[in-house]
Amino acid sequence: MKLVIPKQHGAWGMLLIPFLLSILLGNPTIYHIPLFLAWLFIYLATYPFLMYMKQRRKKEFLYAALLYFMIAGIFGIISLLYEWKIVMFIGILIPLFIVNIYFAHQKKERALTNDICAIIIFCIGSLIGYYFSMKTVDTVALWIAAVSFLYFLGSTFYVKTMIREKHNLLYRNLSWGYHIMLPILLCIWSPLFSLLFLPSLIRAILLYGKKISILKVGILEIFNSVYFFIVALLVLPYTM
Numbered sequence: 001m002k003l004v005i006p007k008q009h010g011a012w013g014m015l016l017i018p019f020l021l022s023i024l025l026g027n028p029t030i031y032h033i034p035l036f037l038a039w040l041f042i043y044l045a046t047y048p049f050l051m052y053m054k055q056r057r058k059k060e061f062l063y064a065a066l067l068y069f070m071i072a073g074i075f076g077i078i079s080l081l082y083e084w085k086i087v088m089f090i091g092i093l094i095p096l097f098i099v100n101i102y103f104a105h106q107k108k109e110r111a112l113t114n115d116i117c118a119i120i121i122f123c124i125g126s127l128i129g130y131y132f133s134m135k136t137v138d139t140v141a142l143w144i145a146a147v148s149f150l151y152f153l154g155s156t157f158y159v160k161t162m163i164r165e166k167h168n169l170l171y172r173n174l175s176w177g178y179h180i181m182l183p184i185l186l187c188i189w190s191p192l193f194s195l196l197f198l199p200s201l202i203r204a205i206l207l208y209g210k211k212i213s214i215l216k217v218g219i220l221e222i223f224n225s226v227y228f229f230i231v232a233l234l235v236l237p238y239t240m
Helices: 009-024 032-054 059-082 084-105 112-134 139-162 169-189 191-206 214-238
Strands: none
Touching (some): 032 059, 059 084, 084 112, 112 139, 139 169, 139 191
16 A cells, blocks of 8 residues: 655644644653654544545545554554543544535635634644643643744745735735734734744745745745744743
């Protein structure tokens, strides 16, 4: 059976950054390893599953999804032995995943609503990672989820203006307005928050309309995501 691996760089960033921030800004334990592996294989499973919803004839997608789900289940059971109450987050994740299934079935997975639901799912992953060892969802956990959501939403707007919606003035105005207003509004709470989003603002405006390959757009987003992760790790403890 051929393994199916997601290729979207943005989704990998969404998977890793919120979850790692929640661990490092919370209380890291060795049990976070099986929890992360469970979360990783759930993500690996959802990709071929959603592909199968689009192309029912390609059974290899279904087989890959089942394999990944089985592996995720093993690590999930280990995680539940440490903190079983994380199952309460499933009730939030399922409706969002149903939305993803709907858009995949309609072959409209690039719809903005679908993207937003996916971002929320990954940000809930940060709440799970934080609650897992801290036994609570406090302001730190909420801010990790919030800034992660705001960052990846902006990234979604930007990527659309560079690829699929590069001639759409509505998306350009939405992206520019979002990236300009976000650091201004967050600065009211703490000027340090602005540091998280300044590179995003610069690239959203300066790179718009430039002839940049999809590969280069992806590489630049990887660097921007690494910057966001490092700065968030440094400034979030001082903004609570």
